[in-house]
Amino acid sequence: MRVLGISGSLRRDSHNTALLRAAGELVSERGVEFEVFESLKSIPPYDEDDDIGESPAAVARLRQAIADADAVLFATPEYNSSIPGVLKNAVDWASRPLATNPLRNKPVAVIGASTGMFGAVWAQAELRKVLGATGARVAEVELAVGHAHEQLDPSGHPVDPAQQDALRDSVAVLLGELTHVEMAA
Numbered sequence: 725m726r727v728l729g730i731s732g733s734l735r736r737d738s739h740n741t742a743l744l745r746a747a748g749e750l751v752s753e754r755g756v757e758f759e760v761f762e763s764l765k766s767i768p769p770y771d772e773d774d775d776i777g778e779s780p781a782a783v784a785r786l787r788q789a790i791a792d793a794d795a796v797l798f799a800t801p802e803y804n805s806s807i808p809g810v811l812k813n814a815v816d817w818a819s820r821p822l823a824t825n826p827l828r829n830k831p832v833a834v835i836g837a838s839t840g841m842f843g844a845v846w847a848q849a850e851l852r853k854v855l856g857a858t859g860a861r862v863a864e865v866e867l868a869v870g871h872a873h874e875q876l877d878p879s880g881h882p883v884d885p886a887q888q889d890a891l892r893d894s895v896a897v898l899l900g901e902l903t904h905v906e907m908a909a
């Protein structure tokens with residue numbers, strides 16, 4: 725079993741990437757492989773004319789990484805009350821062809837952090853909506869880390885025990901979806 729992590733931030737010291745890696749530790753503790761997708765920056769802007777035949781290399785890597793994963797965990801920042809463009813662009817590529825896209829029926833969950841008060845709640849809500857449109861099975865998890873520069877330690881672990889529990893719960897719910905899928909198969 726394997727979970728793919730995708731961070732919506734390209735920033736080297738991203739709070740979201742750190743939070744994602746902290747979530748990944750919890751995934752690994754449960755005996756499930758965890759890998760972060762590292763090539764978001766290489767994905768070109770979506771162009772339907774380029775989405776014919778062989779896809780650009782980074783897009784092929786993204787589609788394959790999602791296809792090879794049993795579930796995907798997203799951690800997203802919020803840019804201007806919405807999803808960062810690079811992340812939306814990646815999901816747009818991953819969503820085609822619509823009927824057979826690798827996100828279809830894939831258990832996914834969204835968490836997020838921002839340096840503002842609200843912890844990227846709007847971006848998370850929009851990402852859940854977009855993922856739903858791709859046909860992914862969006863897990864009902866909730867973790868919005870506001871004031872991330874104070875509320876996450878340098879390795880991305882929430883300092884607030886309630887948020888530590890929320891992170892643990894988010895991972896448990898996503899992994900619970902995997903068991904569902906296994907049992908249904």
Ligand SMILES: Cc1cc2nc3c(=O)[nH]c(=O)nc-3n(C[C@H](O)[C@H](O)[C@H](O)COP(=O)(O)O)c2cc1C
Pocket residue numbers: 733734735737738739740741801802803804805806837838839840841842843844872
């Ligand atoms: C272009 C831009 C727009 C932003 N808009 C918001 C916003 O709407 N709401 C918010 O809470 N933070 C906003 N922020 C602040 C981000 O939450 C903050 O930069 C955060 O650390 C980004 O996530 P990262 O650390 O994972 O890169 C914005 C930052 C940038 C660069």
